[in-house]
Amino acid sequence: QKRLVLLTVLQAPEFVSFQKGDWPVSGEKIPDLVALTMGFSVQEDLSWPGLQVGPLFQRPRANVLVVVRGVDSLALPQSVASYPLENPVPFTLDSVAETVHSLFAEDTPVVLQLAPSEERLYMLGKANAVFEDLPVTLQQIRARLSQDGSVLASLPLNSLSRNAEADLLFLSEVQVLHDITALLQRHRHLAKDHSPDLYSLELSGLEELSRLYGQDSAQYRDATAILASVLQKFGEDVYGLYGNSAVVEVVTVKTFEAPLTRKSRSILQSQQTSNPGSPYNLAYKYNFNYAVIFNIVLWLMIALALAVIAVAYNLWNMDPGYDSIIYRMTNQKIRMD
Numbered sequence: 191q192k193r194l195v196l197l198t199v200l201q202a203p204e205f206v207s208f209q210k211g212d213w214p215v216s217g218e219k220i221p222d223l224v225a226l227t228m229g230f231s232v233q234e235d236l237s238w239p240g241l242q243v244g245p246l247f248q249r250p251r252a253n254v255l256v257v258v259r260g261v262d263s264l265a266l267p268q269s270v271a272s273y274p275l276e277n278p279v280p281f282t283l284d285s286v287a288e289t290v291h292s293l294f295a296e297d298t299p300v301v302l303q304l305a306p307s308e309e310r311l312y313m314l315g316k317a318n319a320v321f322e323d324l325p326v327t328l329q330q331i332r333a334r335l336s337q338d339g340s341v342l343a344s345l346p347l348n349s350l351s352r353n354a355e356a357d358l359l360f361l362s363e364v365q366v367l368h369d370i371t372a373l374l375q376r377h378r379h380l381a382k383d384h385s386p387d388l389y390s391l392e393l394s395g396l397e398e399l400s401r402l403y404g405q406d407s408a409q410y411r412d413a414t415a416i417l418a419s420v421l422q423k424f425g426e427d428v429y430g431l432y433g434n435s436a437v438v439e440v441v442t443v444k445t446f447e448a449p450l451t452r453k454s455r456s457i458l459q460s461q462q463t464s465n466p467g468s469p470y471n472l473a474y475k476y477n478f479n480y481a482v483i484f485n486i487v488l489w490l491m492i493a494l495a496l497a498v499i500a501v502a503y504n505l506w507n508m509d510p511g512y513d514s515i516i517y518r519m520t521n522q523k524i525r526m527d
Contacts, residue, residue: 196275198266200425201438202227203250207242208271215240217278220255220441225286227437228253228386230293240273247481252300252387252436254428255283256421260397261442264418268426278443283390287314290388299385302370305392306331306363315385320377324369331362334369341365345416349408356402360395360413364420367391371427381432389428393417397445 197215199208206227215223215238222232226241229249258264266272287301291314301314302321311326325331335342335352341364342352350357370389374380380387396413403409425438 196263196278196442197273198264198440198442199270199272199437200266200268200422200440201429201436202270203435203437205244205248206250206437207244209240209242210271211240212274213238213240214274214276216276217281217443220281221283221285224253224255224283224388224437224439225289228286228290228388230286230289240271247485249386250435250437251381251432252389252428253286254389254425254436254438255391256424256438256440257390257392258396258417258421258440258442259392259394259446260400260444261414262444263442264414264421264440266418266422266440268422275441275443278446280446283388287312287388287390290386291315294385297383297385299383300380300387300389302388303390304366305394306366307359307394307398308392310392316380320373320380321370324373325366328359328362331365332358334365335361339372341368346412348412350412350416356395356398357409357413359398360417363393363395364416367420367424371424371431374428374431378431387432 197220202208219236219238222234222236223238223241225232226236227250229244283303287303290299290301298315300317300320301312302317303312304310304324304326306326306328309327313321325334334340335358341361345361345364347361350361352358352361370391396410396417399407399410399413421440425440428438429436
């Protein structure tokens, strides 16, 4: 059976090198893949040829992962690379979010994890102030659809209805993508700080349309085309807002092989991970100036070592009669006597 493309890299900077090929990646390894693209280390080496090692002192400013449930693949022509996904088990970016928070706690990076259909939202750092107006509950999102700037005015709905529950759920998720880019454009300073940002979005509107109308229905086909176009533009907008230094991935999966169980948590709980007495055995707090200090110390040591070698070489090969004024004056005094 032919494997369908389920992991698509929409945007990536030049220093994050994704190689084009048919190399499968396991669903449980996607959090490690996201961590590696952001320059973080992982517990187990990811022996996957699709991602090559990049520069040591360059990392993307943001990583955006969008999970689309209810479809095997989307027509995304303008992408960096696509890979088949094996073992599509549920996964979360909780470990990556905790790493970002523990290493850049002082810089308050943006961490946003959102699933509109389940009304699940987790924000950390500057995201609390930037996305405080983002509609979260389905009631809020549907109210947002009737306000100014709604996507209903610009989208070709075709067979989709504004009154059906499943159709509104799908349109609500499209509205959330639009509002996220709008808020980022309003707060452009987020893309200029030194801390990397993390976005994790889960969309299940297509899954509801498939369950209600079927995959051969006009509603499902129209929604698939709309979502592909919206995601393409969403990736381009985020990539541009972060100065062409963001990685945008899309994971499409019809159904997960196992149900996902999540425990609710608060921001206060996540802040405990940066404490020295944490049971998670986390590393010390990372300062973004580490690379600068490291380069200064390294090259200064190399310069001093070369200077010592040059001085020692010249002293060893020095002719006291010609190179030293002390011995030269002594020789003249002996001759006069």
